[in-house]
Amino acid sequence: MKKNQVLPLYVLAAVVLLGTYSCKPRNAGSAVTSGAAEKAYVAPGKYDEFYNFVSGGFSGQMSVYGIPSGRLLRVIPVFSVDPEKGYGYSEETKPMLNTSHGFVPWDDLHHTELSQTNGEIDGRWVFGNANNTPRVARLDLTTFSTAEIIELPNSAGNHSSPFITENTEYVVAGTRFSVPPDNVNGDVPINTYKKNFKGYLSFISIGKEGQMDIAFQIQCPGVDFDLSHAGKAKSHDWFFFTCYNSERANTLLEVNASQKDKDFILALNWKKAEEYVKAGKGKKVAVKYAHNVYNEKTHTATSEIRNEVTVLDSKDFSDLCYFIPCPKSPHGCDVDPTGEYIVGSGKLAALIPVFSFDKLQKAIANKEFDGNYEGIPVVKYESALYGEVQKPGLGPLHTEFDGKGNAITSFFVSSELVKWNIKDLKVLDRVPTYYSVGHLCIPGGDTRKPNAKYVIAYNKITKDRYLPTGPELAQSAQLFDITGDKMQLILDFPTIGEPHYAQAVSADLIKSKSVKFFNINDNANPYVSKGEPEAKVVREGNKVHVYITSIRSHFNPDNIEGIKIGDEVYFHVTNLEQDWDIPHGFAVKGAPNGELLIMPGSTQTLKWVPDRVGIFPFYCTDFCSALHQEMQGYARVSPAGSTVPLMFSTGKNLPPSDSTSAK
Amino acid sequence: MKKIIVTGLMAALVIACGSNNSGENQAPSSPASSDQSSSSGNPSYDPNRGAGKFTKVEISASLDAAKAEAGSKVYSVKCSACHKLTDEKLVGPGWKGVTSRHSAEWIMNFATNTDEMLTKDPKAQAQLEICLVRMPNQNLTDDDARNVYEFMRKNDGIK
Numbered sequence: 024m025k026k027n028q029v030l031p032l033y034v035l036a037a038v039v040l041l042g043t044y045s046c047k048p049r050n051a052g053s054a055v056t057s058g059a060a061e062k063a064y065v066a067p068g069k070y071d072e073f074y075n076f077v078s079g080g081f082s083g084q085m086s087v088y089g090i091p092s093g094r095l096l097r098v099i100p101v102f103s104v105d106p107e108k109g110y111g112y113s114e115e116t117k118p119m120l121n122t123s124h125g126f127v128p129w130d131d132l133h134h135t136e137l138s139q140t141n142g143e144i145d146g147r148w149v150f151g152n153a154n155n156t157p158r159v160a161r162l163d164l165t166t167f168s169t170a171e172i173i174e175l176p177n178s179a180g181n182h183s184s185p186f187i188t189e190n191t192e193y194v195v196a197g198t199r200f201s202v203p204p205d206n207v208n209g210d211v212p213i214n215t216y217k218k219n220f221k222g223y224l225s226f227i228s229i230g231k232e233g234q235m236d237i238a239f240q241i242q243c244p245g246v247d248f249d250l251s252h253a254g255k256a257k258s259h260d261w262f263f264f265t266c267y268n269s270e271r272a273n274t275l276l277e278v279n280a281s282q283k284d285k286d287f288i289l290a291l292n293w294k295k296a297e298e299y300v301k302a303g304k305g306k307k308v309a310v311k312y313a314h315n316v317y318n319e320k321t322h323t324a325t326s327e328i329r330n331e332v333t334v335l336d337s338k339d340f341s342d343l344c345y346f347i348p349c350p351k352s353p354h355g356c357d358v359d360p361t362g363e364y365i366v367g368s369g370k371l372a373a374l375i376p377v378f379s380f381d382k383l384q385k386a387i388a389n390k391e392f393d394g395n396y397e398g399i400p401v402v403k404y405e406s407a408l409y410g411e412v413q414k415p416g417l418g419p420l421h422t423e424f425d426g427k428g429n430a431i432t433s434f435f436v437s438s439e440l441v442k443w444n445i446k447d448l449k450v451l452d453r454v455p456t457y458y459s460v461g462h463l464c465i466p467g468g469d470t471r472k473p474n475a476k477y478v479i480a481y482n483k484i485t486k487d488r489y490l491p492t493g494p495e496l497a498q499s500a501q502l503f504d505i506t507g508d509k510m511q512l513i514l515d516f517p518t519i520g521e522p523h524y525a526q527a528v529s530a531d532l533i534k535s536k537s538v539k540f541f542n543i544n545d546n547a548n549p550y551v552s553k554g555e556p557e558a559k560v561v562r563e564g565n566k567v568h569v570y571i572t573s574i575r576s577h578f579n580p581d582n583i584e585g586i587k588i589g590d591e592v593y594f595h596v597t598n599l600e601q602d603w604d605i606p607h608g609f610a611v612k613g614a615p616n617g618e619l620l621i622m623p624g625s626t627q628t629l630k631w632v633p634d635r636v637g638i639f640p641f642y643c644t645d646f647c648s649a650l651h652q653e654m655q656g657y658a659r660v661s662p663a664g665s666t667v668p669l670m671f672s673t674g675k676n677l678p679p680s681d682s683t684s685a686k
Numbered sequence: 687m688k689k690i691i692v693t694g695l696m697a698a699l700v701i702a703c704g705s706n707n708s709g710e711n712q713a714p715s716s717p718a719s720s721d722q723s724s725s726s727g728n729p730s731y732d733p734n735r736g737a738g739k740f741t742k743v744e745i746s747a748s749l750d751a752a753k754a755e756a757g758s759k760v761y762s763v764k765c766s767a768c769h770k771l772t773d774e775k776l777v778g779p780g781w782k783g784v785t786s787r788h789s790a791e792w793i794m795n796f797a798t799n800t801d802e803m804l805t806k807d808p809k810a811q812a813q814l815e816i817c818l819v820r821m822p823n824q825n826l827t828d829d830d831a832r833n834v835y836e837f838m839r840k841n842d843g844i845k
Contacts, residue, residue, distance in 0.1 A: 553763045554762040555762075556766060575819055575822055576819060579767065599763070599764065601822070601825040648819045649820075650819055
């Protein structure tokens with residue numbers, strides 16, 4: 024009798040033991056709870072729910088991930104050449120990387136910002152900033168490619184960029200490294216920083232079709248502008264920029280720019296600036312900057328140098344700019360979905376100050392100032408402060424919002440995400456990140472309407488999270504489910520370069536508009552071959568233009584003779600395919616200029632200056648059909664002065680093979 | 687009493703694990719691709735018409751010269767890379783006699799609904815076994831397809 028009672032207990036114990044084993048996290052440090060795999064699982068053949076546009080940091084590119092699976096969908100080349108796309112190698116795309124300094128093959132892309140209408144993501148474009156040689160790029164979300172790049176004069180270290188106003192009226196660019204303006208002699212001693220160095224905030228207007236123009240720049244004191252966000256709803260007319268180095272140090276900033284207890288958030292009334300510019304109060308200044316546009320019809324980029332910009336000097340206008348003191352070298356500057364609360368994050372602080380837009384307006388009206396900084400009124404800290412989140416963690420960097428009255432802030436030093444309530448400033452939850460989180464992203468988390476299903480942490484340090492790959496490891500992103508009260512880690516995934524800011528948006532807003540191929544009949548490239556009958560080879564002096572077509576699986580022409588040493592050969596390859604996902608590649612032996620990748624219906628050009636006599640095979644580099652290996656051809660290069668006539672053919676021999684067989 | 691609580695906790699653990707396991711074991715749901723059914727065993731499939739939107743194409747006895755001319759332009763851009771106008775096979779079969787080998791509906795369905803035809807149509811599959819290159823879908827409009835068919839008729843000597 025007793026035995027019979029005990030047995031079921033043994034069985035139960037065994038079952039429980041098995042159960043606990045399978046529940047035990049594989050990596051003890053990962054703190055993954057049950058159900059995580061299910062939440063991040065997207066079945067084969069199924070789509071992710073969100074697109075995630077992630078900055079590629081020092082790679083200069085922007086990568087696109089699917090969320091929640093963490094699948095890498097595409098790397099979009101922006102500020103760096105990209106052999107995988109041919110970007111910056113083909114004659115058509117080279118102008119995209121032109122600057123006033125010439126061709127810059129590699130830059131540093133920090134932040135991504137999706138275009139908005141009425142404070143909500145509209146799915147038209149995503150913007151990115153070049154931090155090193157200051158530029159802003161607009162990426163088209165029908166083709167997932169870079170459509171336009173504008174350079175910023177008077178700027179260095181374009182960091183507080185490319186944040187936008189609620190209707191994408193403007194994209195801003197604030198200079199991190201103050202420098203002497205471009206139109207004065209910059210050959211000054213570096214230790215004259217306080218006298219000669221200035222910070223510029225650029226406002227780039229965005230046209231209906233996305234066209235970017237520098238509408239105006241605001242000259243500010245020579246501090247380091249760091250990050251920014253536009254106001255929303257009631258604070259629509261305002262932009263907020265954090266800055267550090269109010270000490271205006273020019274050496275060992277690590278120490279010398281951390282002297283003061285507080286730096287600033289600059290509150291800037293951009294509507295007023297707009298009015299002053301319209302009223303002709305701006306100064307036209309001679310500068311030099313590049314503006315590059317990719318034309319989808321000609322499949323060609325053009326670059327023009329522009330020579331003038333309109334500047335407003337912040338200290339000349341009493342109602343344009345105000346400084347709000349903000350503790351400890353503020354970094355992130357984030358505005359909640361209502362537009363009332365402005366969160367400043369001091370990199371070295373152990374609290375988070377939250378400012379009130381209403382209080383700020385009252386303080387400005389009542390002139391509750393603590394003097395001025397370089398001619399700009401400084402609002403009293405308490406007068407603008409809503410309150411402080413006490414002991415949230417160490418080193419707050421960035422904040423995103425869930426739209427339910429809560430904020431989530433990343434903490435680099437204490438390596439965690441902390442969720443807190445905006446109204447009562449109480450901490451609600453905290454989760455560790457692996458390791459040292461920088462930016463974070465909630466879909467729509469900086470807009471009026473967050474879609475708060477997930478938060479993604481972009482970590483600066485990876486260490487032991489992945490299999491070792493030598494001294495360098497891929498950066499790690501971590502996905503948390505935030506639908507419940509507690510944030511739950513559900514996935515780690517590696518990212519390209521160093522992810523700084525990222526944005527995410529419901530896939531429904533973008534996926535149906537995706538272009539599948541370019542209509543060959545609309546191809547307006549001057550060197551297009553619309554069909555094989557238009558394929559040809561034309562000599563113009565020492566330039567040889569090869570109008571060549573590709574289709575599964577041959578080139579026309581595929582035998583080319585009569586090229587001579589001293590010639591510049593241009594392979595204008597038109598991909599005749601009119602089908603989704605059928606690019607062709609093009610490579611010719613010894614070409615020092617790279618290769619091509621040609622989208623269906625488009626034309627791209629490879630410049631080739633042969634360096635020796637001989638036979639040079641060319642072939643398709645992107646697997647296209649069962650006979651892809653056969654997609655090849657030959658170019659014959661003869662000595663300078665050779666009498667070999669220019670000939671080209673496909674499928675037959677020119678000259679006939681028997682006429683040369685005797686040799 | 688104590689035992690009951692402990693057992694309860696254990697049971698809760700088991701349940702939590704159960705749901706985790708069921709997630710991992712969940713079979714992938716049906717693939718995103720469309721109809722995979724083959725023509726074999728489907729008595730309603732008409733191999734002379736093929737699969738696609740064209741069910742009955744009106745063809746006059748004499749040639750529609752305007753259509754044939756428009757079709758010739760489409761041929762030049764989108765078809766000539768692989769199809770000769772003689773009976774010689776290049777990448778795909780030569781077009782000489784094609785209008786007597788296939789119905790207008792079959793040709794126009796194949797030209798506009800290429801992938802499905804290559805997956806289920808016996809004649810298209812037989813051709814694929816010879817050519818071994820899947821015909822690209824060149825995204826012809828309905829009018830393009832009709833015009834190309836008229837150009838094929840002209841090539842086959844219809845006046």
